[in-house]
Amino acid sequence: MRFCICSMFVKSCSRSQNLHAVYGVELRDQDDVATLFNLQQKLNVDIWEHGMARVRDAEVMVSPEQSKEFFETLDNNGLKYYLKIEDVSKVLKEHEEDLAKWRRNRNNRMIFQDYPRYAEVNQYMEEIAARYPNLVTLVNAGKSFEGRDIKYLKISTTNFEDPRKPVYFMDGMMHAREWVTTPVTMYSIFRLVENLRDNERDLLEDIDWIILPIVNPDGYEFSHTDDRLWRRTRSVNLEVSTTCFGVDANRNFDVDFNTLGVSSDPCSQTYPGVAPFSEPETRIVRDILSKYLPRIQLYNNIHSHGNYVLFGFGNNTLTPNVAQLHHVAAAMGAAMDAVKLPEAGYYLIGNSGLVLYRTSGSAQDYGQHVGVPFSYTLELPGYGYDFRVPPSFIDHINEETWKGIAITARLSKIHYRSRTSRQ
Numbered sequence: 001m002r003f004c005i006c007s008m009f010v011k012s013c014s015r016s017q018n019l020h021a022v023y024g025v026e027l028r029d030q031d032d033v034a035t036l037f038n039l040q041q042k043l044n045v046d047i048w049e050h051g052m053a054r055v056r057d058a059e060v061m062v063s064p065e066q067s068k069e070f071f072e073t074l075d076n077n078g079l080k081y082y083l084k085i086e087d088v089s090k091v092l093k094e095h096e097e098d099l100a101k102w103r104r105n106r107n108n109r110m111i112f113q114d115y116p117r118y119a120e121v122n123q124y125m126e127e128i129a130a131r132y133p134n135l136v137t138l139v140n141a142g143k144s145f146e147g148r149d150i151k152y153l154k155i156s157t158t159n160f161e162d163p164r165k166p167v168y169f170m171d172g173m174m175h176a177r178e179w180v181t182t183p184v185t186m187y188s189i190f191r192l193v194e195n196l197r198d199n200e201r202d203l204l205e206d207i208d209w210i211i212l213p214i215v216n217p218d219g220y221e222f223s224h225t226d227d228r229l230w231r232r233t234r235s236v237n238l239e240v241s242t243t244c245f246g247v248d249a250n251r252n253f254d255v256d257f258n259t260l261g262v263s264s265d266p267c268s269q270t271y272p273g274v275a276p277f278s279e280p281e282t283r284i285v286r287d288i289l290s291k292y293l294p295r296i297q298l299y300n301n302i303h304s305h306g307n308y309v310l311f312g313f314g315n316n317t318l319t320p321n322v323a324q325l326h327h328v329a330a331a332m333g334a335a336m337d338a339v340k341l342p343e344a345g346y347y348l349i350g351n352s353g354l355v356l357y358r359t360s361g362s363a364q365d366y367g368q369h370v371g372v373p374f375s376y377t378l379e380l381p382g383y384g385y386d387f388r389v390p391p392s393f394i395d396h397i398n399e400e401t402w403k404g405i406a407i408t409a410r411l412s413k414i415h416y417r418s419r420t421s422r423q
Helices: 013-019 029-041 066-075 088-106 118-131 181-194 197-203 217-225 280-292 322-337 362-369 391-421
Strands: 019-026 048-051 058-064 081-085 136-143 149-155 167-171 208-212 296-304 308-311 348-351 375-379
Touching: 029 066, 048 181, 058 066, 088 296, 088 322, 088 391, 118 136, 118 149, 118 181, 118 217, 136 280, 149 181, 149 280, 149 308, 167 181, 167 348, 167 391, 181 197, 181 208, 181 391, 197 391, 208 280, 280 362, 296 362, 296 391, 308 322, 308 362, 322 375, 322 391, 362 375, 375 391
Parallel strands: 167 208, 167 296, 296 375, 308 348
Antiparallel strands: 019 058, 019 081, 048 058, 136 149, 149 208, 308 375
16 A cells, blocks of 8 residues: 655645544454454555554554454454544644754754755765764665665774674664654764763774664655655565565565565565565665674664564564573663653563564564574654654654663673673
């Protein structure tokens, strides 16, 4: 299902598209979670927030064509639901207007205080690398499906040549509509390079960093120009479909591929593609993990929204180091919860399959599968605005998330030294 936003960016939108609505669904147990998952598979409803039984409600976008069967299924299973957004197109247009107004009033904003476009992100990384050549290396990792360069920064006081230092790898914007993830990665660059504080000097001197702000540039640009709710990549495979493009990048990794939490419908938000790593974007993440695997101690795959720190495996099995995984995740959640805003929920910590729903082919699971000791999915807060987080919240998200990143970096250093001392 494709959803346009009726705005100056889109030439035409049919009247029926104005009728998409979002409903909150109360979840009592895992059977209710399964009911929603089955609806996603059958009707291709767009689940914005999967929720957690007895803790958080799910949020589901429903089209007019889907609504009859959607409501009948919920009623037949005794699920309570309520209207959260009556007209999705309207609230997206309002968000666009609020963004434009906010930008007009803040001409001197930093790049990480807004939702920068792809070209702006690249320009910033190029400038940082040019100004700090002894600290920052800009890497052009390859091309997206549509030919955009996918770049990342290596940040190191020792040019990545000291094997005693662990590597912390973070990326954002794997799902195109999750705009708030890129400012967090950009702010992390800023804190490490341009605004390093005395009490955080160890983060730079003792740890090497790989920061990839935009995994999915094609989808990200498309979400700005055509479809604000676009999630997938923008690849074209005419043997699969002549009308639906892209795959869910976070189901395209080679770990239990195409077995759980996916759809065979190429129009689905969770379509995994025809094969593992069919997408050049996911191959780039794979190659980074492979190249630096002996030293990558922590991989942080950043998403939005929901306030979660999750770890593998998505098939409900636990890793041998699950106690350590949970400890580091809990420390991250606690650091962020300590400064969270009242509008945000507390971070929920745990195995992704048990806390949310079972999945396959995720970046988080792949990192753990190939040998990264600590591999996480971080779901940032939405403050009740889902993917439309107002820019006035960005500063707080950046600062809050940085506290979580800092504590996990320090813990990863401790665990890395313990691991390498035994080798």
